[in-house]
Amino acid sequence: MRYLAILISFIILISAPFFGQVDMQLTNIFDFSSSDAIVFWDIRFPRVVLAFFVGGILALGGLVFQTIFRNPMSTPFTLGVASGATLFTAIAIVLGLMQFISIFAFIGAIVTVATLFVIASRLKGTSTASLLLVGIALSFFYSACLMVMFFISDLHDSYEIVRFTMGSLDVVGFDSVAIITVVAIGLLVLILSYKYELKLLLTSHEFAILKGLDLKKTNYILLLSVSIAVGVAVSITGPIGFIGLIVPHILKLIYKKSAEKLIVPIFFYGGVFLVFCDLIARNLGTVSDIPIGVVTSFLGAPFFIYLIMRQKRGI
Amino acid sequence: MLKLDNYSNYILDDISLSVKGQNLIILGSNGCGKTTLAKAISGLLDNSKLDTKLVNYIPTKLDIFDSFLSVKEFLDLSCLYGKRTIDEVCEILDISDLKEKNAKTLSSGESQLVLLASAILHSAKYTILDEPTSNLDPQKVKRVFRLLKDDTILNYKVIITHNLDLAYKLGFDVTYIKDGKIDFSGTGQEFFAQDNLDKYFDKSVKNIDGNIVVSI
Numbered sequence: 437m438r439y440l441a442i443l444i445s446f447i448i449l450i451s452a453p454f455f456g457q458v459d460m461q462l463t464n465i466f467d468f469s470s471s472d473a474i475v476f477w478d479i480r481f482p483r484v485v486l487a488f489f490v491g492g493i494l495a496l497g498g499l500v501f502q503t504i505f506r507n508p509m510s511t512p513f514t515l516g517v518a519s520g521a522t523l524f525t526a527i528a529i530v531l532g533l534m535q536f537i538s539i540f541a542f543i544g545a546i547v548t549v550a551t552l553f554v555i556a557s558r559l560k561g562t563s564t565a566s567l568l569l570v571g572i573a574l575s576f577f578y579s580a581c582l583m584v585m586f587f588i589s590d591l592h593d594s595y596e597i598v599r600f601t602m603g604s605l606d607v608v609g610f611d612s613v614a615i616i617t618v619v620a621i622g623l624l625v626l627i628l629s630y631k632y633e634l635k636l637l638l639t640s641h642e643f644a645i646l647k648g649l650d651l652k653k654t655n656y657i658l659l660l661s662v663s664i665a666v667g668v669a670v671s672i673t674g675p676i677g678f679i680g681l682i683v684p685h686i687l688k689l690i691y692k693k694s695a696e697k698l699i700v701p702i703f704f705y706g707g708v709f710l711v712f713c714d715l716i717a718r719n720l721g722t723v724s725d726i727p728i729g730v731v732t733s734f735l736g737a738p739f740f741i742y743l744i745m746r747q748k749r750g751i
Numbered sequence: 752m753l754k755l756d757n758y759s760n761y762i763l764d765d766i767s768l769s770v771k772g773q774n775l776i777i778l779g780s781n782g783c784g785k786t787t788l789a790k791a792i793s794g795l796l797d798n799s800k801l802d803t804k805l806v807n808y809i810p811t812k813l814d815i816f817d818s819f820l821s822v823k824e825f826l827d828l829s830c831l832y833g834k835r836t837i838d839e840v841c842e843i844l845d846i847s848d849l850k851e852k853n854a855k856t857l858s859s860g861e862s863q864l865v866l867l868a869s870a871i872l873h874s875a876k877y878t879i880l881d882e883p884t885s886n887l888d889p890q891k892v893k894r895v896f897r898l899l900k901d902d903t904i905l906n907y908k909v910i911i912t913h914n915l916d917l918a919y920k921l922g923f924d925v926t927y928i929k930d931g932k933i934d935f936s937g938t939g940q941e942f943f944a945q946d947n948l949d950k951y952f953d954k955s956v957k958n959i960d961g962n963i964v965v966s967i
Contacts, residue, residue, distance in 0.1 A: 635820075635828060636828060638817035639815050639828065642808070643814070643828075645801055646795070646801060648800065648801060649800075652798065688819060
């Protein structure tokens with residue numbers, strides 16, 4: 437069953453660049469003077485790579501946030517990190533600083549994490565549910581700010597912001613793909629090197645501290661690195677929600693193993709899931725591509741609900 | 752040595768306590784600050800890195816976040832300084848059949864035994880046990896009593912309990928907490944003398960032929 441899943445995943449990954457709105461001749465792919473080769477190598481291939489690594493980052497980010505906050509609902513999105521990145525991107529668009537979009541998104545993510553840290557340090561002894569509520573409140577606050585941005589921006593900027601908030605994997609060339617690849621692999625390696633610490637966090641904070649874990653330092657490093665990676669991902673693709681929430685849970689429900697053993701599968705299937713959703717978004721035959729966030733939620737939500745209902749126990 | 756100097760917080764009121772090379776029983780009514788005292792003296796309330804070799808704290812309830820972490824994996828994380836293997840410790844506590852279960856699905860009694868196994872595998876110099884027998888059936892209380900009495904299982908112990916007979920028969924020194932303050936500190940013999948019991952338990956606890964009996 438697992439091998440079949442891996443096989444299907446590889447078939448999806450390898451075949452993904454061959455499908456799209458432009459039909460191409462397979463034989464032309466290596467004829468670099470043809471337009472088919474340009475579509476394949478400059479548009480579709482980088483897009484698939486981008487989708488894979490962004491999916492990996494979002495899924496892994498969800499796993500880390502769920503583990504650290506000991507809450508199955510917390511992800512960089514529910515805690516406002518992605519909304520922060522989105523708001524700051526909108527600010528960059530309104531200010532006409534399109535070339536600094538990535539830096540703004542990145543700052544938005546970091547500002548949010550810093551705010552969460554300051555608030556968390558004042559929530560002594562209370563449960564992480566309070567912090568989750570703070571994150572949700574923060575998301576609403578950012579949404580309100582985003583509305584203000586819409587209000588003060590002109591029609592063209594508003595359209596840019598709307599397109600951005602829907603999430604999109606449109607890329608041309610390899611610049612942003614190279615960045616996301618480095619960031620994603622860096623994050624994966626870092627999280628893998630924190631496997632033991634994550635395993636301790638799967639018990640309780642108290643137990644982890646009693647076994648010698650420097651809880652503050654570990655939380656700081658993990659949350660910051662995930663936020664940086666998510667900030668970079670959001671700056672390139674816009675906010676693509678839901679993957680970080682459901683992919684870790686789906687894999688836990690299927691593998692029935694503790695989370696620290698699922699780091700690589702969650703990264704891999706997070707990537708495959710986004711590539712698959714993008715494949716559908718690109719091939720529905722509509723005038724333009726359906727926003728990727730629509731497809732992830734449309735496919736992910738029913739499957740997720742089905743898995744939860746099949747469970748005998750809660751997550 | 753575990754030590755608190757004039758320590759105060761939201762419940763504890765100017766407590767000074769040191770535990771040096773001895774076993775100790777902490778008694779006191781519900782909500783008087785026993786668990787807070789135990790966490791304070793183990794360093795858990797400082798939010799900093801702990802000396803795992805010196806101290807371990809075992810809570811009453813097993814708290815696990817991940818639904819699929821097995822008992823064996825949980826115990827793996829506890830293996831620090833103890834000389835016994837997981838299999839040996841499970842054998843001693845008669846919980847070998849629990850090893851493959853998910854730690855989160857255990858009953859409260861089972862999880863209390865798993866916590867005790869974790870304490871033995873960790874083997875800190877001082878182990879603070881917070882009501883280690885509160886969810887156990889009488890046979891298991893007896894088994895745990897023998898393990899707590901045996902100094903080769905755990906080194907020094909600080910035990911919080913409401914089981915007065917267990918506390919008496921362990922024969923450790925006793926500290927009694929009342930309203931966040933230390934109200935009594937002395938040997939077990941002194942504390943469990945009838946006059947003293949009358950003073951602390953409203954004449955409802957009797958020392959009859961070497962057994963501590965609670966009349967309801």
